[in-house]
Amino acid sequence: MEFIPAGKIIGASHQMRTVGIRDSRQLPDGNYRFVDTYCKDPSCDCRKTMILVFLKDVHVSTINFGWEPESYYQEWMGSKADPITGEMSGASIDITSPDGVSAKGMLAFFIALLDEDWIARFRAHYAAVKLKLSGAGQGKNDGRRTRKSRVRLRRP
Ligand SMILES: [Zn+2]
Numbered sequence: 709m710e711f712i713p714a715g716k717i718i719g720a721s722h723q724m725r726t727v728g729i730r731d732s733r734q735l736p737d738g739n740y741r742f743v744d745t746y747c748k749d750p751s752c753d754c755r756k757t758m759i760l761v762f763l764k765d766v767h768v769s770t771i772n773f774g775w776e777p778e779s780y781y782q783e784w785m786g787s788k789a790d791p792i793t794g795e796m797s798g799a800s801i802d803i804t805s806p807d808g809v810s811a812k813g814m815l816a817f818f819i820a821l822l823d824e825d826w827i828a829r830f831r832a833h834y835a836a837v838k839l840k841l842s843g844a845g846q847g848k849n850d851g852r853r854t855r856k857s858r859v860r861l862r863r864p
Contacts, residue, residue: 734813750842760782
């Protein structure tokens, strides 16, 4: 699965989240930027985001977050389920994450920040990215697009 930042696909409607930290015991001070990325396959229904965390433009951590209950992922993966991807529900530090900051500290920070609004934003970005990707050159939305442009052409 290849993941791409939501901002690259849905542009201006995407907002990154930046949160400052001061005097934390587990993480260095600074502004942490969370860039949510989504899988590029429009037919894949993985319902998760990989969040790249930047501190002073350095990629310091990668967080996996799946907003569905574990039962969803088990059913979705079916026989493909294996112990490594066994925990897709909830938040975890990705195995490919850089070791820029304490993994434990980052996970605790992320979970503390996680609220309904942020989860709703992930879901909305996921849906917007999938929609955009499915419409790109696949013919699915071509009819609609053609009709729209015809309407536009008729207007003065
Ligand atoms: Zn996927």
